[in-house]
Amino acid sequence: MSAPFIATDPPLVCWSCHERSLGTHFCSSCGKLQQIPQALDYFALFELPKKLWIEMDGLEKKFLQLSWKLHPDNFVNATETERELSLKRSSELNDAYRVLRDPVARVEYLLGIEGARKEGEHKQQAPPELLEEVFELNESLDELREAKASGGDLAALKSRLEAAEKNFQSKLGEVDEQLRSIARAWDAAIDANADETARKQLMARMNESLNRRSYIRNLVTNVQKELS
Amino acid sequence: MGRIVGIDLGTTNSLVAYVDPRTNEPKCIPGPSGSTLCPSVVSVDPDGGIIVGEPAQRRLLTQPERTIYSVKRLMGRGLADVQDELKLFPFRIDPSSKNVIRVRLGNKLFTPPEISSFILRELKKWAQDYFGEAVDRAVITVPAYFNDAQRQATKDAGKLAGLEVLRLVNEPTAAALAYGLHEKQRGRVAVYDLGGGTFDISVLKLISTAEGDIYQVLSTNGDTHLGGDDIDNLLQAFVHEQILRQHEIDFSSRSELAQQLRKAIIAIKHQLSESDSATLRFPLPNSAVFVYEFTRGAFEALIRPIVDRTMSPVKQALTDAQLKPSEIDEVVLVGGTTRTPLIRRTVQEFFDRKPHTELNPDEVVALGAAVQANILDRGVKDMLLLDVTPLSLGIETYGGAVAKIIPRNSTIPASAQELYTTGVDNQTGIDIHVLQGERELAKDCRSLARFVLKTPPAPAGLPRIEVKFLIDANGILQVAAKDMRTDEQHSIEVQPSYGISDSEIERMLEESIDYAEQDFAERQVIEARTESEAILNATAKALANPQAATLPAAERAKIDAAAAALKESVAGSDYKLIRKRIDELSHATEHLAEIVMNSAISSALEGRKVAEV
Numbered sequence: 051m052s053a054p055f056i057a058t059d060p061p062l063v064c065w066s067c068h069e070r071s072l073g074t075h076f077c078s079s080c081g082k083l084q085q086i087p088q089a090l091d092y093f094a095l096f097e098l099p100k101k102l103w104i105e106m107d108g109l110e111k112k113f114l115q116l117s118w119k120l121h122p123d124n125f126v127n128a129t130e131t132e133r134e135l136s137l138k139r140s141s142e143l144n145d146a147y148r149v150l151r152d153p154v155a156r157v158e159y160l161l162g163i164e165g166a167r168k169e170g171e172h173k174q175q176a177p178p179e180l181l182e183e184v185f186e187l188n189e190s191l192d193e194l195r196e197a198k199a200s201g202g203d204l205a206a207l208k209s210r211l212e213a214a215e216k217n218f219q220s221k222l223g224e225v226d227e228q229l230r231s232i233a234r235a236w237d238a239a240i241d242a243n244a245d246e247t248a249r250k251q252l253m254a255r256m257n258e259s260l261n262r263r264s265y266i267r268n269l270v271t272n273v274q275k276e277l278s
Numbered sequence: 279m280g281r282i283v284g285i286d287l288g289t290t291n292s293l294v295a296y297v298d299p300r301t302n303e304p305k306c307i308p309g310p311s312g313s314t315l316c317p318s319v320v321s322v323d324p325d326g327g328i329i330v331g332e333p334a335q336r337r338l339l340t341q342p343e344r345t346i347y348s349v350k351r352l353m354g355r356g357l358a359d360v361q362d363e364l365k366l367f368p369f370r371i372d373p374s375s376k377n378v379i380r381v382r383l384g385n386k387l388f389t390p391p392e393i394s395s396f397i398l399r400e401l402k403k404w405a406q407d408y409f410g411e412a413v414d415r416a417v418i419t420v421p422a423y424f425n426d427a428q429r430q431a432t433k434d435a436g437k438l439a440g441l442e443v444l445r446l447v448n449e450p451t452a453a454a455l456a457y458g459l460h461e462k463q464r465g466r467v468a469v470y471d472l473g474g475g476t477f478d479i480s481v482l483k484l485i486s487t488a489e490g491d492i493y494q495v496l497s498t499n500g501d502t503h504l505g506g507d508d509i510d511n512l513l514q515a516f517v518h519e520q521i522l523r524q525h526e527i528d529f530s531s532r533s534e535l536a537q538q539l540r541k542a543i544i545a546i547k548h549q550l551s552e553s554d555s556a557t558l559r560f561p562l563p564n565s566a567v568f569v570y571e572f573t574r575g576a577f578e579a580l581i582r583p584i585v586d587r588t589m590s591p592v593k594q595a596l597t598d599a600q601l602k603p604s605e606i607d608e609v610v611l612v613g614g615t616t617r618t619p620l621i622r623r624t625v626q627e628f629f630d631r632k633p634h635t636e637l638n639p640d641e642v643v644a645l646g647a648a649v650q651a652n653i654l655d656r657g658v659k660d661m662l663l664l665d666v667t668p669l670s671l672g673i674e675t676y677g678g679a680v681a682k683i684i685p686r687n688s689t690i691p692a693s694a695q696e697l698y699t700t701g702v703d704n705q706t707g708i709d710i711h712v713l714q715g716e717r718e719l720a721k722d723c724r725s726l727a728r729f730v731l732k733t734p735p736a737p738a739g740l741p742r743i744e745v746k747f748l749i750d751a752n753g754i755l756q757v758a759a760k761d762m763r764t765d766e767q768h769s770i771e772v773q774p775s776y777g778i779s780d781s782e783i784e785r786m787l788e789e790s791i792d793y794a795e796q797d798f799a800e801r802q803v804i805e806a807r808t809e810s811e812a813i814l815n816a817t818a819k820a821l822a823n824p825q826a827a828t829l830p831a832a833e834r835a836k837i838d839a840a841a842a843a844l845k846e847s848v849a850g851s852d853y854k855l856i857r858k859r860i861d862e863l864s865h866a867t868e869h870l871a872e873i874v875m876n877s878a879i880s881s882a883l884e885g886r887k888v889a890e891v
């Protein structure tokens with residue numbers, strides 16, 4: 051795929067008619083589809099503030115409106131440049147909708163564009179308060195694998211693991227609730243025009259919750275895999 | 279530019295359809311036999327001639343070694359993938375096959391896209407003969423659960439058939455489009471599509487907006503190797519066993535007999551959709567006749583495992599769409615195999631809703647493809663399809679694990695960016711392995727492509743290369759890379775893991791030099807000339823009739839002018855012009871024809887009176 055060279059630096063100039071273009075998606079002079087301005091994040095694409103509560107019906111409506119305009123079907127008979135642009139713009143739109151629709155992906159994305167998402171080193175480490183339970187779980191998993199290999203009795207082990215799975219599922223629910231509560235605090239902070247420090251604190255808390263969540267989710271997936 | 283059509287390239291049958299501009303309704307185009315179904319069977323003559331459809335199907339019985347059916351099962355697959363199929367299908371796969379299969383037909387080798395291109399070419403011919411105009415573009419349908427390689431193979435087949443493939447549309451989505459148009463359905467729709475060789479389930483939301491209707495696919499699932507063929511195989515294995523037991527004749531080693539038996543068994547299967555029992559009578563080589571009565575109950579018990587196999591994708595699709603069966607407003611059945619009463623009952627019970635079967639389940643996918651073709655052709659649209667990718671896209675990470683970068687059921691086009699850097703000083707390349715599938719280990723997923731990202735020599739960690747993975751509106755992967763430090767685009771040579779490389783496609787295209795278009799124009803001119811000769815003769819004869827004298831002078835002048843113009847056009851080779859002049863002359867002579875006809879009728883009546891006397 052060879053992307054066409056298109057100037058995006060301000061002032062925004064249409065690649066086709068070279069007039070200054072004021073429209074977000076289409077040139078205000080000649081009507082041609084435009085490259086997405088680099089500053090336009092997923093929230094801005096949907097004309098939303100960077101808040102974490104999003105009204106789903108409105109989001110869907112906007113998504114469908116934009117799909118109608120940007121979808122490659124509209125550009126089948128257009129120039130190659132326009133076809134490439136439509137592919138790029140509509141894929142960005144779909145990516146944005148996919149992320150914003152999902153409450154967790156939305157938080158991750160927000161932290162990402164704010165430069166506050168930090169994963170990796172903490173990912174493999176159990177949160178301290180879970181250490182004991184995780185240790186037990188891993189032991190049960192090992193026993194189950196051994197029993198499977200040697201043809202031993204699985205029923206008791208399985209029920210133990212099922213109980214553990216339920217336990218971690220409910221922990222997952224707790225993390226999600228925690229995440230929702232920080233998200234509400236974040237929205238309130240935005241509304242109140244809170245300062246940088248307050249925002250950074252909230253983002254750090256969100257980051258921590260996300261890491262916890264991804265750790266517990268991995269545990270649950272592993273257990274489910276062994277049980278199935 | 280020529281005309282555009284919608285094509286359903288099926289496992290068992292293929293169809294071609296278009297939207298009639300007068301009625302705005304989609305319509306399937308019949309072939310020479312009058313049927314709109316073209317059996318997806320290809321046979322190769324000893325002299326290299328290609329035979330497709332019903333004549334090829336007849337050859338399955340007489341020359342099975344140069345004839346192939348169900349080639350769709352081989353599309354986009356490697357030798358290792360098709361071992362199971364080989365036990366059941368008489369494919370003669372060349373031992374040289376690796377990641378692209380080569381099938382032997384007579385003494386020549388063909389790839390599955392080449393064989394499919396012969397079917398597409400036949401359908402193109404049907405359409406061209408029907409329109410009297412060239413066809414050069416198409417929308418082709420594929421099973422929703424087809425992976426990247428299977429889609430690419432289908433697109434290659436179109437290219438080899440001399441068709442520009444404007445879009446690959448998922449079969450259940452196409453069916454929903456045809457039904458939506460027909461029924462004006464709204465709400466959440468489940469499309470259950472069980473064809474000859476593939477099973478798809480798609481859940482859609484139909485939304486009316488100010489601009490028009492939107493068909494949004496919420497989720498899709500399926501099995502690209504599950505269909506009516508499997509029912510036939512099951513029945514055939516059952517009958518083989520009965521024959522072996524009762525008569526000690528082994529059919530599995532007799533390919534011509536086995537094909538004849540298969541044909542008889544398929545007829546029994548069809549009968550059992552209509553009646554409660556059917557009797558198979560099959561003459562055996564030992565001059566005995568094998569007789570077996572199937573009851574519908576026994577038949578259903580035999581095929582239940584296959585029907586059950588379709589239900590777990592159905593459940594998964596609903597889970598992915600976050601819907602319960604009761605939240606589905608409409609259920610649509612597509613594919614010839616859904617005529618089986620057991621399937622209808624099973625689906626109806628699961629959704630607690632009577633499924634739609636109003637449209638011909640064999641034709642509905644082609645009709646939907648024609649609707650989409652029409653939308654793309656006109657550029658102005660009153661409806662929009664938003665489809666999804668059926669399988670997650672991932673990249674291999676350390677230790678053979680897969681990191682998912684585009685989840686399944688993402689609306690397409692969809693993309694993901696990954697940033698790469700080097701691990702050691704002066705590293706010149708980074709290996710990238712792209713996969714499709716839901717499993718966690720690379721070895722359990724479908725390999726799509728491998729490529730090496732070239733990096734300029736630099737200290738470890740310094741190069742920053744962004745790779746963009748994009749799934750286009752056809753569900754096909756595109757890859758682009760950009761050096762983040764220089765903002766330069768990198769070109770990447772992606773070698774598909776399965777499928778034919780671009781250069782190989784070019785070579786095949788050159789080999790199969792496309793005489794077809796040229797032939798088509800020549801044939802059209804000859805036909806138009808013959809037709810004009812006929813109408814000129816008929817006009818001259820009518821003018822010679824004594825009653826023609828009653829024709830007003832002005833009309834007579836018009837006829838003469840139209841006839842002269844036609845004669846002039848016949849000297850050239852513009853068949854469209856000749857056809858236009860034929861139409862004009864035929865229009866000018868309408869009144870004359872009426873006068874002559876009336877005189878003929880009255881003289882006929884007079885004649886009878888005379889005879890009666």
